[in-house]
Amino acid sequence: MEYFADLSFTFFMLIPVGVIIGIIFGAIPGMTATMAVAVCLPLTYSLNLNQGLALLLGLYVGGISGGLVPAILLNIPGTPSSITTTFDGYPMTQKGEGEKALKIGIVSSLFGGLLSAAILAFFAPLLADFAIKFSYIEKFLIIFLALTVIASLSKNLLAGIFSGVLGVYISLIGTYDISFGGNGDIRLMPEFLEYWLADGFSLLPVLIGLFGLATIMEEAEKGIREEDLSSKMVLGSSIKFSFSVFKGQVINLFRSGIIGTFVGMLPGVGGSAASVLSYTQAKNFSKKPEKMGKGAPEGVIASESANNGLTGGALIPLLSLGIPGDSTTAVLIGAFTLQGIQVGPLFIGENMGTWHTMVLAVVIANFAMFLVMFFAIKYIAKVITVPKYILFPIIIMMCVVGAYAINYGVMFDVWTLLIFGIFGYLAQKIGIEVAPFIIGFILGKSAEIYFVKSLESFGTLTIFFTKSPIAMFLWVLIVVSVGYSIYSTIKNRRQDKFDGHG
Amino acid sequence: MDNGISSLFKVKINFAESHTFFPTIVFWVLLILLLLIFIFNGRPYLRSLRNGERKLSLSLAHVDKLRLPGTLVLTVAYFLLMDYVGTFFPNQGLGFLFVSIPFIFLLSLLYVHRIDRRKILAMSLNALIAPSVAWYVLAQLFNITLP
Numbered sequence: 295m296e297y298f299a300d301l302s303f304t305f306f307m308l309i310p311v312g313v314i315i316g317i318i319f320g321a322i323p324g325m326t327a328t329m330a331v332a333v334c335l336p337l338t339y340s341l342n343l344n345q346g347l348a349l350l351l352g353l354y355v356g357g358i359s360g361g362l363v364p365a366i367l368l369n370i371p372g373t374p375s376s377i378t379t380t381f382d383g384y385p386m387t388q389k390g391e392g393e394k395a396l397k398i399g400i401v402s403s404l405f406g407g408l409l410s411a412a413i414l415a416f417f418a419p420l421l422a423d424f425a426i427k428f429s430y431i432e433k434f435l436i437i438f439l440a441l442t443v444i445a446s447l448s449k450n451l452l453a454g455i456f457s458g459v460l461g462v463y464i465s466l467i468g469t470y471d472i473s474f475g476g477n478g479d480i481r482l483m484p485e486f487l488e489y490w491l492a493d494g495f496s497l498l499p500v501l502i503g504l505f506g507l508a509t510i511m512e513e514a515e516k517g518i519r520e521e522d523l524s525s526k527m528v529l530g531s532s533i534k535f536s537f538s539v540f541k542g543q544v545i546n547l548f549r550s551g552i553i554g555t556f557v558g559m560l561p562g563v564g565g566s567a568a569s570v571l572s573y574t575q576a577k578n579f580s581k582k583p584e585k586m587g588k589g590a591p592e593g594v595i596a597s598e599s600a601n602n603g604l605t606g607g608a609l610i611p612l613l614s615l616g617i618p619g620d621s622t623t624a625v626l627i628g629a630f631t632l633q634g635i636q637v638g639p640l641f642i643g644e645n646m647g648t649w650h651t652m653v654l655a656v657v658i659a660n661f662a663m664f665l666v667m668f669f670a671i672k673y674i675a676k677v678i679t680v681p682k683y684i685l686f687p688i689i690i691m692m693c694v695v696g697a698y699a700i701n702y703g704v705m706f707d708v709w710t711l712l713i714f715g716i717f718g719y720l721a722q723k724i725g726i727e728v729a730p731f732i733i734g735f736i737l738g739k740s741a742e743i744y745f746v747k748s749l750e751s752f753g754t755l756t757i758f759f760t761k762s763p764i765a766m767f768l769w770v771l772i773v774v775s776v777g778y779s780i781y782s783t784i785k786n787r788r789q790d791k792f793d794g795h796g
Numbered sequence: 797m798d799n800g801i802s803s804l805f806k807v808k809i810n811f812a813e814s815h816t817f818f819p820t821i822v823f824w825v826l827l828i829l830l831l832l833i834f835i836f837n838g839r840p841y842l843r844s845l846r847n848g849e850r851k852l853s854l855s856l857a858h859v860d861k862l863r864l865p866g867t868l869v870l871t872v873a874y875f876l877l878m879d880y881v882g883t884f885f886p887n888q889g890l891g892f893l894f895v896s897i898p899f900i901f902l903l904s905l906l907y908v909h910r911i912d913r914r915k916i917l918a919m920s921l922n923a924l925i926a927p928s929v930a931w932y933v934l935a936q937l938f939n940i941t942l943p
Contacts, residue, residue, distance in 0.1 A: 336934060336940060337934075337938075339938065339940050340938035340939060340940060450837070452829060452832055452833045452836060452837065453833065453837075455829060456826065456829045456830070456833060459822060459825050459826055459829060460826060462822055463819070463822045463823065463826060466818065466819045466822065470814065470815035476814070476815060477811055477812060477814055477815050478815075479815040479816075480815075481815050481816055481819055482819055507871075510867065511864065511867060511868075514860060514863045514864045514866075514867040514907070515858075515859050515860055515863075515864045516858075516860065517860035517863055518860075518863055518907040518909075519909075520909050520910075681908075681915075682907060683903075683904045683907035683908040683915075683919065684904060684918065684919065684922050686903065686907060687899065687900040687903040687904050687907075687922075687923075687926075688900065688922070688926045690871065690874075690899075690903065691896050691899070691900060691926065691927060691930060692930070694874070694875070694878070694892075695892070695930065695934060695940070695942065698892075698941070698942065698943055699934075699940045699941050699942065702941050703941035703942075703943070705875075705879050705943065708875050708878075708879075708943075709875065712871060712872070712875065716868075741818075742818040742819075745818055746809065746814060746817055746818050749807045749809055750809050750811075750814075753806060753807060753808060754805045754806050754807060755805040755806075755807055756805045
């Protein structure tokens with residue numbers, strides 16, 4: 295394996311470190327995998343590319359997996375994607391099968407993670423090969439499609455689209471970059487801000503603000519309630535775990551892992567969508583659907599195998615198209631840029647070594663997650679009880695470090711962190727959705743260049759429809775995704791009316 | 797006739813003005829979306845207001861009036877002081893270290909419920925150790941720029 299020749303011992307050590315920190319973040323309710331990656335970013339500033347990837351991917355896999363611990367033991371989903379784990383996991387704990395449920399969840403997570411890594415390894419190069427032929431026009435349409443898909447899957451179609459377009463608008467603040475054929479003029483800001491905002495808002499402080507600081511402000515609004523979790527938590531170990539639970543569940547494992555992976559590929563769709571979908575499917579196909587929700591192992595299997603399937607899935611559009619599949623990969627895109635990686639259709643072909651290292655890191659991270667959780671689950675479960683008045687101040691401190699150091703000491707980046715922390719906190723109150731916003735923000739500048747350059751060279755708007763069969767096909771997808779969401783909105787509204795009268 | 801329609805879609809972009817071309821479009825799209833949101837979501841909302849089904853009063857009852865504003869004030873003070881103190885010790889990251897210690901302690905104090913001696917001890921230790929470790933690892937070992 296010539297690609298792995300230059301991997302150091304540090305590389306293999308950083309993966310479990312990342313996994314453990316990730317699991318801790320995932321396990322503490324209110325803290326997510328996205329936050330884990332955002333807060334730990336400064337640690338990667340001084341690492342080289344491979345080591346940085348090791349830590350980041352470890353954090354990602356660990357963060358997604360950790361959510362099952364409080365979901366099963368306390369009926370609180372540690373991350374949004376473990377909501378469905380509570381349905382059957384917690385009833386199992388109540389029956390004294392807590393440890394068994396945890397181990398079922400961990401094994402399913404491992405399976406989902408590995409399956410999705412395999413799909414990633416197979417699918418991302420294919421998609422990238424296909425996307426290499428894209429001209430600016432198809433690239434613009436891909437971004438347009440990504441934004442419509444996110445919007446159509448958000449709670450409110452119009453609010454979702456608005457959030458995405460707002461993200462695009464905010465990203466345009468600053469200079470119209472000469473290096474991409476712009477004219478170098480500054481736009482969208484009053485003159486006195488030009489000194490600070492000539493390059494626009496930096497991506498990472500924006501992300502850290504939205505996912506780190508905003509979360510803490512939400513918790514502060516609720517008063518940082520403290521519950522005595524340690525006394526509530528009973529790790530029932532009366533019934534021992536054995537692999538025989540998985541007998542007859544192989545199809546469930548595969549189905550859920552695949553659902554997770556493919557939902558993960560859709561940009562901006564959170565993990566909860568994947569696990570809810572696979573849980574419903576497991577219920578539909580179950581021989582004893584009446585037991586689901588009352589402590590059936592297959593519910594835990596479906597949920598956990600799906601939410602770990604997300605990890606590989608979300609990396610597919612990120613690595614092959616440069617479009618993040620969820621908010622965590624949105625932070626990863628920032629971290630990659632920092633390491634000098636430009637993700638997009640050319641990435642895999644031009645960086646074979648890095649690409650193989652990434653797949654390897656995802657696989658190792660999944661095994662590390664399994665080993666850590668399977669054998670140290672009792673100690674990890676204790677972490678949930680670390681009080682928030684100790685944790686949150688540290689998180690704010692790490693947010694500051696991450697924002698300040700990103701451009702080698704720019705205080706304005708720290709203020710950006712605060713601005714977007716407050717924005718993220720207020721946005722949810724008025725119905726702006728953060729996931730479409732952030733994807734719009736990340737893709738906005740490229741969208742502008744693709745759009746304007748296409749028009750400059752072809753001189754007509756019709757080219758977006760007639761350039762190639764791929765362009766037409768993308769339009770079909772765009773129309774389908776908008777149409778589907780309008781259809782489901784109308785259906786829901788009817789349902790509401792029906793329920794209201796009935 | 798054919799020419800007439802296709803000329804409708806003709807676009808010519810003046811390079812000197814090209815930096816405002818796309819932002820202007822996005823701006824108008826935002827406005828149209830706002831209008832649509834008002835038509836589809838705002839009108840039913842206003843109607844329910846008029847019928848008295850919903851009240852306009854923004855309820856602040858569930859907001860923690862101490863911890864939320866406290867977080868904001870402390871964070872702003874933290875950022876300002878860190879920068880200010882840092883100017884006395886250029887390039888050593890000591891502004892960060894010296895200001896983080898009281899910040900972490902005060903924020904813990906703000907967040908904690910039912911305070912007792914054991915908690916104060918834990919908070920003080922945390923406030924001393926966490927920034928010191930962060931400062932040592934990042935600024936000293938990894939040479940990362942801190943205020």
